[in-house]
Amino acid sequence: MLDGIGSVAAWAVFQRQGEALSARFAERRDNQADMARFRERAAAIGSVEELLRDRRSLGVVLEAFQLESEIDKRAVIRRLLTEDPADPRSFANRMVDRRYRELAAAFGGRGGPPLRDPALVERIVSGALANRFEKAAGEGNPGLREALYFRRVAPSVANLNQLMSDRALTAVARGALGLPEKFGLLSFEQQRRILEQRFPVAELQDPRAVGRLVQRYLNGLPAAAPTASDPRLALLSPASSAAGGLLGLVGRGLSVRA
Numbered sequence: 001m002l003d004g005i006g007s008v009a010a011w012a013v014f015q016r017q018g019e020a021l022s023a024r025f026a027e028r029r030d031n032q033a034d035m036a037r038f039r040e041r042a043a044a045i046g047s048v049e050e051l052l053r054d055r056r057s058l059g060v061v062l063e064a065f066q067l068e069s070e071i072d073k074r075a076v077i078r079r080l081l082t083e084d085p086a087d088p089r090s091f092a093n094r095m096v097d098r099r100y101r102e103l104a105a106a107f108g109g110r111g112g113p114p115l116r117d118p119a120l121v122e123r124i125v126s127g128a129l130a131n132r133f134e135k136a137a138g139e140g141n142p143g144l145r146e147a148l149y150f151r152r153v154a155p156s157v158a159n160l161n162q163l164m165s166d167r168a169l170t171a172v173a174r175g176a177l178g179l180p181e182k183f184g185l186l187s188f189e190q191q192r193r194i195l196e197q198r199f200p201v202a203e204l205q206d207p208r209a210v211g212r213l214v215q216r217y218l219n220g221l222p223a224a225a226p227t228a229s230d231p232r233l234a235l236l237s238p239a240s241s242a243a244g245g246l247l248g249l250v251g252r253g254l255s256v257r258a
Contacts, residue, residue: 007141007218014137014148015211025133034060035125042115048081048107051114064127065103066149066168084109098165143221146172147214154204154213160195164188173199175217 005013014021025031038060045051051058052074062068062077070076076091080100083090085108092104106123107114115121130152138145150172157163164170174183177198183191203209 005141007144007147007221008215010137010141010144011147011214011218014144018148021137022130022133025136026129031129031132035129038125038128039121042121045115046113048078048114051081052078057115060128061124062103063131064124065099065106066131067099067103068131080104081107081114082109096165097167098162143175143218147218150214150217151207151210154210155207157201157204160192160199160201163199163201164192164195172214172217175220176213178216178220 034056038057041054041057045054045057051061055071058077059068059071062071079091080103083092083104085092085101085104087093090104090108092100092108095101106120115124134145134148134152137148146168149168153166153169157166157169163173173195174181177195179194183194186194200209203213
């Protein structure tokens with residue numbers, strides 16, 4: 001999706017036409033089929049153990065929380081889905097990464113059919129599609145997935161601890177501030193002190209401020225190696241990228257000018 005035009009130029013397109021791109025991506029036949037199957041199976045899954053055995057349904061659940069890489073860690077997932085999320089000793093609450101806590105909060109301690117709540121099913125569908133869209137956007141443009149994720153999640157961040165419990169959010173913040181990669185080698189408290197002084201958490205409620213932070217992050221990324229052919233031709237090819245070519249998503253009316 002937008003492969004080869006560069007992350008900064010692609011970001012400009014997403015700022016203007018991101019909703020159209022996202023909607024067309026969600027309408028792709030493969031995505032529609034996956035989500036229709038998930039909705040149908042969700043109503044029939046009677047227990048956490050049954051969900052764990054249904055790899056395709058479990059994959060959609062984990063995608064919604066950006067945890068798809070954990071799909072083979074069944075013991076971990078079982079604890080996240082069954083332990084009381086209010087228990088400070090639970091596995092999720094002992095993890096730094098907020099994704100585990102979010103999954104546990106959605107499922108933990110319920111008992112019975114884990115996907116009986118239609119609102120939860122639709123939340124999972126929405127989250128999984130958003131994750132797929134951001135991943136597809138970043139396939140040809142380094143940093144773009146993180147940029148889109150930051151734009152989506154940043155308004156829900158109320159304090160520095162929440163920001164620092166998310167590696168992707170922290171990476172964008174570090175890049176926006178021009179901090180070196182070695183920043184990650186500092187202790188948590190050292191990182192926190194620096195970010196307290198330099199990162200404007202309160203401004204994350206302002207979409208324009210979030211956009212400026214993302215722009216600075218993308219501007220600081222190393223330039224991608226140039227391709228031998230005109231990258232704009234790839235946008236017209238049905239075979240380009242996992243998204244099936246940009247024009248397959250938004251039609252001929254899309255402008256790709258930065």
